[in-house]
Amino acid sequence: MMNISLVAVALLAPMVGALVLIFLPKEERNLIRWTAATAMGVALALSLIAYFTYDFSKGGFQFAMSIPWVKELGISLALGVDGLSLPMLLLTNLIGFSAVFASWNVEKRPKEFFILLLLLIAGVMGTFAALDLFIFFLFYEIVVIPIYIMVIIWGSSKRVTKEYAGMKLTIYLLIGSAFLLVGLVALYLTAYPAGQRTFLMSALAAAHFSESFQIYCFALLAFGFGSLLSMFPFHSWSPDGYAGAPTAVSMIHAGVLKKIGGYGLLRIGILTLPLGAKFWAPVIALLAVGNVAYAGFIALAQKDLKYVVGYSSVSHMGYVLIGMAAMNVIGVNGAVANMFAHGVMSALFFAMIGCVYEKTHTRWIPDLGGLGHQMPRVATGMLLAGMAGLGLPGLVSFVPEFTIFIGSFKTYPVLAILAIAGVVITALYTLRVLANVLFGPRRGEFDTCTDIKGAEMVPLAVLGTVLVLAGMFPWYLMDMVNAGVQPIVDTVTAKIQMITAFGGGVK
């Protein structure tokens, strides 16, 4: 009996879409983009259904399925979602759907573009839906190559060439994943003796690991996932990569792909290796402050729009990291919710920058100005994203950031105060950019630029709505996140207490 879950169908939608695209003639640009939009529409609808029909009273993993895959190695095709992965899954589809429309005007080789885009989205979605470590890693690395090809073909060479940006992005992430892979394999081999081995995340989380192994292995995972999350000082791929990438890739990369790092750190790192996490948490918190402050200051000095948002996204990941490092329910809740919030906001920001660049052919802040006159809709979108970025109450990121500060203050008062101070830097660079680009006197050279309309409006409509709604009704997000985080943190706390209660804990 095979029971195909809703999530599996959502995962298949973009893959089927990509397959259909292969057989479409490459001249049919309109048909191609509508096919891609339909595939993503189906996936988005299904993930919305999953999100709003999730049964809180039952909790745990729902819409689950499991098919034995490689018995000899204990690999199974296990999919399912809980309160932690559902927001991420929804986020992926929101951004994926918007990204299709943000690329509506791609004229160069549209067929290849949309095939790769759909593969990329499917890969990200699969990572969040996988309950098996092997399948998780498989999906995670599927995304690397489409991104590389998309950057080198459709990217832009401004400050760095697109070839450099693409290669830097790829090699950084792959080197990180090499260490990650060693950590994951070590986890797999150490958990159970030969014959009973399994890649199932739940089984690995139940296994016992010695403290020294946990510390060693967590370091590997933290390096791998951390460099994906652009943890300071392994973040330098991120601004260059985003700047070189086409709009859709920047949206997906900054919006969701990065979040795989935070998701994996929590789901695999902290849950499976609590002692290792406890050992390294202060270091991570310290680096997180580095993210917030260092990247924030650099964002201040940037003159290219994409670099500002690139560094700002590095800076925001600092909040996520410090929330996780707090290792209490409030902090982790805030961290996960902030991943969602930052995803929506950065994707919207990149989409709007894409529009500006498409119309004005420049991203150079000193050359821009007064765009609010000619492009009021773009200005609205950018303003929304910017305000969400600096944590304006009523928009999506206020509640998560506030939660993070409460959670982390308990554990690291000094570091938390430093991180909170970072909000000032955020406000400074965001307001400066918005003021320089959108406001000021009307400039004649941009009079020919038309505002976005029709399909171009979709990213603004979708992401903007979520930005406002999730800000006004935060419990829809926070309840879901809490349903996923609470059991994880409880397990971790119980494990740590049990071991310390038995005096140091040998095993």
Add this chain to the structure above:
Amino acid sequence: MNFNLLTSEIAAAVVGFALLALSLILGKNCRRGIVGYATVAGLLILLGITFGQYGVNAAGFYGTWMLDDYAVFMKQVFIVAALLVVLTGMDFVNGLADNRNEFYVLLVFALFGMMGMASASDLITLYVCLETMTISFYVLVAYQLTSGKSSEAGLKYLILGALSSAVILYGMSLIYGVTGTTVIAKMQAVGTPNAALLMGAVMLIAGFGFKIAAVPFHMWSPDIYEGAPTPITAFLAVASKAAAFAALIRLLFGGLPLAISYWLPILATIAGITMVIGNLVAIPQTSIKRMLAYSSIAQAGYMLVGLMAADTAGVNGILFYSMIYAFANVGAFAVVIAVEKAAGSDDISEFGGLWKRAPLLGSVMTICLLSLAGIPPMAGFVGKLLLFSSIMDKGIYWPAYVGFVMSMISVYYYLKVALVIWRDEPKDPQPLAISALTRFAVITALIVTVALGIYPTMLNDLSMAASRALFKI
């Protein structure tokens, strides 16, 4: 005397001689391709026969011959490689001015030698089979008589190959002198290993290290890979390497397991430097054939890691990897053959605009290279996971670090080819025509490489059974 154990070798010899006879009967000016098709048919029959040999697991001829699942699996690797090479190389052969049919005959005789190497469990048998393979290759490497590079490669291969054969023979005679037997399984009877035996083992490792192109015995391979006709390069890189692995594994684990504490550190050192040097030197190459030569050196390094584990899991990794390596590497070489034929050069820049001229070839090249790099969901990833987890299971982590980090570095030079394929506009916008056979071969390579990466169960079961048979458990 159980001659059933020789069925597949007899069949291979019959196919070889039948092809020879056929080409004599048809004469020099027969329609091009007939002998090629006959070769494909013969190889398919051979492949069918080997499937019937699983589960036999018997020794014969006074212990000099061993037909276990391990040997059968390896034979299938060689036959699959030969099939793919013939399918993709037929265009090349049809384009030769003369001596077209003998190409296939020699190829089948080389295959015959390899199949013998997989089953040989006696030093003399092993050596004879090794020479059958190598001598066929001497001719094949120098096959393009009009090309200076090919003749040069042939001469180099002859001299260096003879040297390595001499080293192997010297090692064998030392081992025979100490143990008093040439049958591999009986060597274990000798108690503690002494200096002469170890010297012999070192010579064998050096000699076979030459065949698998492990650093520091790799110097020959870039020159010869570059000069040899491209289909032969593919065959040399895949099948000859796998055959040397097949023989080395049986010798070391079957004959010299007691000396393991001596030969293992040597292999570990070789594996480490092979992975590093192969990958680093591949980066600056501008000729695709030389790049693939260094990449295949690196691949040999990964496979040596499986030897270090010295258990079923490690051997399973090697077997699994050899099979998927055959598909991925021959797939990549098939594209090289097609592009080289159209452009007349093996420079990487010739791949520019392949996405427009031949999207299928561009995709195959990208997928096959990514499989060689070990990026999921391609089969190469599963292979590397098997190899490196086998050694990590022993508590030894450094090969895994070196291997994984080096494979990520290898992505750099593989992606440089992908970059040229997908980004550039073609110099010559004419679509690149490929024959139906090549198309069939590359599509097979593509499907197998992706399918085995996503669902490796069937091949893994087969290779696991084969490696259990080697250790008799």
